[in-house]
Amino acid sequence: MLRPLLITCSLTLLAGCSGLWAGDGETPYGKVSFSEDGRTYLSVNSTNGGRCNRVVLDGHYAQRSFGEQLEISPGTHTLSCGAEVTFKVPKGTLYSLNRWQAWQ
Structure with missing residues (x-):
């Protein structure tokens, strides 16, 4: 009786933790990789099909070029x-935004 509950709780915990940190890998809008110095960075690598001149990050113009x-x-x-x-950037990573439409 207790074993099925324990298995269910363990699987739920594992599923939740996998979303907290996936490490290097693809995301719906690009790629996340570990940064060389442990700091957190964003790199916007797409001009959204030429529709983008300046990027606005969290309501302010970004101070970097593509x-x-x-x-x-x-x-x-x-x-x-x-x-x-909208996307989530884990601590100590480089988030490279390569596309403006999320893959399905």
Whole structure:
């Protein structure tokens, strides 16, 4: 009786933890990789089909050009530039935004 409950709780915990940190890998809008210095960065590598001149990050113009790394805080951020995307950046990573439409 207790064993099925324990298995269910363990699987739920594992599923929740996998969303907290996936390490290097693809995301709906690009790629996350560990940063070389342990700081957290964003690199916007797509001009959204030419519709984007300046990127707005969390309501402010970003101080970097396309393809350059911008140091940011870990957590949830919103980018606007011809479209708006919201994404989560884990601590100590480089989030490379390569597309403005999430893959399904």
